[in-house]
Amino acid sequence: MPQQIIYLDHAAATPMDPRVRAAMAPFETELFFNPSSPYAPAVSVRNAYEQARADLAHAIGGKPADIIITAGATESINLAFTCLDNPDGSASDAHVITTAIEHASVLASAKAHDHTLVGVTPTGRVLPAEIETAIKPTTRLVSVGLANNELGTIQPIRTIAEIVRAERLRRLQAGDATPLFLHCDASQGAGQTNINISSLGVDMLTCNAGKIYGPKQVGLLWAQPDVVLHALVHGGGQERNLRSGTENVAGAVGFARALTLAVEDRKFEAERLQVLRDGLQRYLTREFPQAVVSGHKKHRLPGHLHISFPGIDAERIVFLLEEKNVLVGTGAACAANKDTRSHVLEAIGMDPQLADGSLRLTLGHLSTRENTVVAAQLISAAIHSEYERMAR
Amino acid sequence: MPQQIIYLDHAAATPMDPRVRAAMAPFETELFFNPSSPYAPAVSVRNAYEQARADLAHAIGGKPADIIITAGATESINLAFTCLDNPDGSASDAHVITTAIEHASVLASAKAHDHTLVGVTPTGRVLPAEIETAIKPTTRLVSVGLANNELGTIQPIRTIAEIVRAERLRRLQAGDATPLFLHCDASQGAGQTNINISSLGVDMLTCNAGKIYGPKQVGLLWAQPDVVLHALVHGGGQERNLRSGTENVAGAVGFARALTLAVEDRKFEAERLQVLRDGLQRYLTREFPQAVVSGHKKHRLPGHLHISFPGIDAERIVFLLEEKNVLVGTGAACAANKDTRSHVLEAIGMDPQLADGSLRLTLGHLSTRENTVVAAQLISAAIHSEYERMAR
Structure with a gap:
């Protein structure tokens, strides 16, 4: 520049941060192998990919097994919303709550379902009480962005998480098996505010490499094990069959470096x-x-x-x-x-x-x-x- | 290595070919701008992205407007199969014909629909007559890989295309508006055999950068204008609303260079x-x-x-x-x-x-x-x- x-x-x-570029470079040239190939150099590429997943998990305080590496935040968000689909892929009557100020991908995903868009204050804050009021018996997902990409306003995710948990407990005690999860799109917050999943109390978290000095079109969805997701694309069965396609090892390694730096330097x-x-x-x-x-x-x-x-x-x-x-x-x-x-x-x-x-x-x-x-x-x-x- | x-x-x-890496590098560092941003340096990034699309189109003999840049062949293939979906996204009764030796992503996509898997000869060739026999009134898609990824056998795509055209003509003359298209997964053929869409006579073509010395997780779907596709992920409306997500400009530029080299040096x-x-x-x-x-x-x-x-x-x-x-x-x-x-x-x-x-x-x-x-x-x-x- x-x-x-x-x-x-x-x-x-x-x-792209020069440290991210440097981390990616070997996986484009000498370590280009398909991570599913059987020979040792390919296995070392597989290990680097899994190490990247572990580093991504560590950066947000999650477990590696709960991380799905995707081609960007838009895909992660669309994947998160598949928790609303019936197992046979048919549309369900599930209800979703999100806010009027979300990214286009969240709004588009919500509008494919019965949905409520809660408003925000003039400062762009979501009022947790409005989320609480919007919960219906069929509500299965609440999706709130961590920080708004225009205003920069950070949402009270932790408080919203407590509301979601209270409703989950209420349903459990009432013998109601309808799941309810909280997804948070943290694309715009990483590196500037806390994205630790335990601190936030969320069930799903989306992150984006391209916003944190990493490669473009690389992202992740973290989902706690109870969340049942459905693949958007089908094929070779990569990423626990949730995200088929030859793994972008260089991209994942770069993303891991970028997210680690973002959290460390935050x-x-x-x-x-x-x-x-x-x-x-x-x-x-x-x-x-x-x-x-x-x-x-x-x-x-x-x-x-x-x-x-x-x-x-x-x-x-x-x-x-x-x-x-x-x-x-x-x-x-x-x-x-x-x-x-x-x-x-x-x-x-x-x-x-x-x-x-x-x-x-x-x-x-x-x-x-x-x-x-x-x-x-x-x-x-x-x-x-x-x-x-x-x-x- | x-x-x-x-x-x-x-x-x-x-x-990755060093020439591909060199072509990508500026778009990761000094030309990192979001191609949808309004200022001139971002517009030049947008232009580079559209030039990459034009180069990709030129390499296969198509028009730029008919190219959708994706995150790899698996996504391209899944997108191609959306031509079978009803406009409201519900499952249709459409029938698809493919072969028993396709890539997992084709087989998985076909199995979501009424489908026929035609067999192959002991040399791995599809017999066009078997495709012809398998065509039903509800058949709307034929998908045959250009070259098999295990055997290397190249399929008689041109002959299959003629069968598809003949059926299309027959339907037209019979006043039957049921569309019928031929998709070809050319992931494994580019750089070693002809992938010109006119020579092949196909309606849709999938190509993959990662197999031709380009970046991984970058691909394209070319679809002639009559083919109606449906987005797999929804959001910012990129790629004619068929493939939302911030564009991977470096990836597209690298892919364009890789495909151009593959075709030139073929x-x-x-x-x-x-x-x-x-x-x-x-x-x-x-x-x-x-x-x-x-x-x-x-x-x-x-x-x-x-x-x-x-x-x-x-x-x-x-x-x-x-x-x-x-x-x-x-x-x-x-x-x-x-x-x-x-x-x-x-x-x-x-x-x-x-x-x-x-x-x-x-x-x-x-x-x-x-x-x-x-x-x-x-x-x-x-x-x-x-x-x-x-x-x-």
């Missing part, structure tokens, strides 16, 4: 990013007192700043800043969001015109004190010039 | 491998006149040699050879094949005991005249010593 670029869109994509990096983010936020809100910072004040990813400038067309700012080599986002980057307003900002009740003036500034490994200060100045200059242009 | 290893299992996995490489393979076959059949070479004499992948030694336990040979740094396979390498006899050898009517003495020797980029000669000697020595041990 050219030195002069200032990247403030870490929530959309991250560059506290240090979170503190570092929060200082930078708070500085950026202070600078911009001083320059533009009318600007609206969204997301929860306390429960927010430390590298995340969602800020809206009344009257501004944020897309113009993106292009003005791009000319200055500052790269910022306006919201989630995926095909579904092209030319549409953010469903997240709608859910927090933001005025559509204000929503159009929103920037999502997300800091990460590429952020330094120096380039964040420069970014603050260049963003300010761009918005000032845009207000001036509009006043002419 | 250590210099001294002689690799004869190219059908199981291939090392004739030269096929001739080179055939000379080596024929030499290896001559050497082994001279040393062991009792050995049985399987696969079609003429219609066989040039780098493929399936050879069975009566009375021998091939797994012992694998381990004896591994000590001499010669890596050979006994059959397809995937989880489904652990500790089971080959369904392919069963389908060609091979005696189970002879099947147990089978080696699959597959040549490729790592094969040279020198190391193939050494391999022939070491394989002979291993089999001689095994016969001697058994005679003691």
Whole structure:
């Protein structure tokens, strides 16, 4: 990446960490063997793959046997939702609860079933009581993202987990065998907040390598043993028959390294990013007192700043800043969001015109004190010039 | 890979071509941007991704718009079979015809539907007339692999395509709107035989990067525009909403380079491998006149040699050879094949005991005249010593 670029869109994509790349390299060249081949060098590749699985499990506090390595978070999420399917693959009458601000893959998966979308507060927080109220006798899954990818708001997963457990206990005592599980999409939280499954109290967890300086299109679903999942693709029987296809050993090894680094460096990096983010936020809100910072004040990813400038067309700012080599986002980057307003900002009740003036500034490994200060100045200059242009 | 290893299992996995690795590298580091992000550097990443799609299409003679980039051949095959699903995702009464010697992913996908498995000749060839006979009014898909991954036998896809077209014409003239398509899994043929969609006459084609010196867990499904497919995973709407998930740009770029090289170098490489393979076959059949070479004499992948030694336990040979740094396979390498006899050898009517003495020797980029000669000697020595041990 050219030195002069200032990247403030870490929530959309991250560059591969050189340590991750180095870990992957041998498995693309000299250790390229099919892990299912019988000879010793292939067995050592199989062992490296299983070691990667063990490292992934260790990073989230789970057991290796409960990890399914997938081709990314979208697949993991779709796989998690198969716990709602009948064993014969037919649609069930199962009910699922999720939130109005989830990623497109969660919303699409939920909409294939009887579902309730609970709303969020203006800061983007889910109220656990609303989850509790939404539980029906047929509810079998609650799916809540750990941190929202636009606002950075971190959800009270632990409290939601306690509600799910209480309902499970109630059903058990009532002789009701309907299962109920909590899935958490942690794609956007790893490396900045705690993703330990015991701390969170979840039954399923999705993680994504591409958001934590690992390879793209690699992910995992952790599911505790009681969860019955059904394969989305069928074939060679890899990953306990839940995810057929020759294993992406290099990808898994890289993901394991990336997740391990994310968890190890988390506290240090979170503190570092929060200082930078708070500085950026202070600078911009001083320059533009009318600007609206969204997301929860306390429960927010430390590298995340969602800020809206009344009257501004944020897309113009993106292009003005791009000319200055500052790269910022306006919201989630995926095909579904092209030319549409953010469903997240709608859910927090933001005025559509204000929503159009929103920037999502997300800091990460590429952020330094120096380039964040420069970014603050260049963003300010761009918005000032845009207000001036509009006043002419 | 250590210099001294002689690799004869190219059908199981291939090392990444350094030219492929070089093509991928920039998209892991400086050009890591999410292709759906709005700023210019991300747009250039999007353009590189679409150029990769165009290159993939060009390599098989198709249009870019008809290519879906997937996480490998297993996913491509499962996606191809969604043409049998009703639009609401419910199971249909559609009938599918495939062969008894297909890859596990094809067989698993077929078995989810009303299906006919046609047999093969002792050389592993499908008889087009048997496909024709198997067609029912409800038949909507015929799926035949281009080349068998154990025997190397190449199928008469063109002739099968003509049968499919004739039935399509007949239905059209009879006012019957039931669609009928031909899918071909070309995972095992690219780089050694023609995979041009017009030459083959197919409606859908699956290719796999991991078998042609590209990255693992990257594949494509080409489908002509009349084929209606249904997404296996739902989410951000990437790949025309058929394959959601942040695009694996590095993987796609690497795959495009690998497939382009495979097609460009095909004739030269096929001739080179055939000379080596024929030499290896001559050497082994001279040393062991009792050995049985399987696969079609003429219609066989040039780098493929399936050879069975009566009375021998091939797994012992694998381990004896591994000590001499010669890596050979006994059959397809995937989880489904652990500790089971080959369904392919069963389908060609091979005696189970002879099947147990089978080696699959597959040549490729790592094969040279020198190391193939050494391999022939070491394989002979291993089999001689095994016969001697058994005679003691």
